[in-house]
Amino acid sequence: MIKNMLILLLLIPGFVFAVETAIPLDEMEPDLNDKASLQRGMKTFMNYCHACHSLKYQRYQRTADDLGIPHNLMMEHLVFDPSAQIGALMDNVLSDDTAKQWFGAAPPDLTLYTQLKGGPGYFYTYMRSFYEDPTRPFGVNNLLFENVGMPHVLLDLQGVQRKVCKDIPKLAANGGEVRDPLTGESVSEEKCGEELIERGYSPLGLVEGTGQLSLEEYDQVIYDLANFLYYTGDPSRQDRERIGIYVLLFLAFFYVFTHLLGREYSKEFH
Ligand code: HEC
Incomplete structure (x- = not known):
């Protein structure tokens, strides 16, 4: 106790x-x-x-x-x-x-x-x-x-900071890249925020030249x-x-x- x-x-x-x-x-x-x-x-x-x-x-x-x-x-x-x-x-x-x-x-x-x-x-x-x-x-x-x-x-x-959006390869449920069945090329999708790292603070990007510092x-x-x-x-x-x-x-x-x-x-x- x-x-x-x-x-x-x-x-x-x-x-x-x-x-x-x-x-x-x-x-x-x-x-x-x-x-x-x-x-x-x-x-x-x-x-x-x-x-x-x-x-x-x-x-x-x-x-x-x-x-x-x-x-x-x-x-x-x-x-x-x-x-x-x-x-x-x-x-x-x-x-x-x-x-x-x-x-x-x-x-x-x-x-x-x-x-x-x-x-x-x-x-x-x-x-x-x-x-x-x-x-x-x-x-x-x-x-x-x-x-x-x-x-x-x-x-x-x-x-000015903006949320960064980017095309990244789409992942299947098993973790592998999703490929187009006809061309065999990997399929990408647009992702905003979360796992992206850019200039500025992930997942935000800073618009160059808009800040004094x-x-x-x-x-x-x-x-x-x-x-x-x-x-x-x-x-x-x-x-x-x-x-x-x-x-x-x-x-x-x-x-x-x-x-x-x-x-x-x-x-x-x-
Ligand atoms: C024009 C008025 C204004 C100015 C100037 C201002 N704030 Fe605020 N701030 C607010 C208001 C209104 C809220 C409440 C936001 C809400 O609850 O949605 C707030 C909320 C906050 C919070 C609390 C967020 C939370 O977790 O509840 C922090 C921390 C804060 N301000 C820091 C600052 C700092 C540091 C500065 C100076 C750099 C600053 N504020 C200048 C109006 C102002």
């Missing part, structure tokens, strides 16, 4: 990130020591996302201090709300009702997003999975989040954003890990004395 419960407890962290996704998630390894990346991520967030998405569980001041940004620079270049003070929460003014009218859904607060939904890898994949879809109100859809209400706000940077540069922008949101999800993470090491060292040191004392006491029992 106890053993089963322990096994379940061990499995819980695995369940947290195990979300069912439409496409496989790309790996994203956050690095909270990379202050420059966090600062760039915040800059992109404040410029492109904050108008719609609040970070209302996070304060400007704490963020500035953690990211090594002087308060005056933060207020001048990153805080666009003239009424906001440095100690204010990073909220915005877009109400849920208005947003629902405009986009069909309210943009969620993103402070804890990477903690709640699939980890930073989910976010990283989502931001790279927008593709052209003329049937949608903003002309884009998302492979990971079908029929998403959000426009692709970084379209100018990334460029190269593929690698765009990936870096999204990496920095994901890193920043990983930070806001748990701003004390680094402090905790640093203090944790001291606590463990202290316990190891303390153990020696407890052990010696225990030995002294147990002498009396023999």
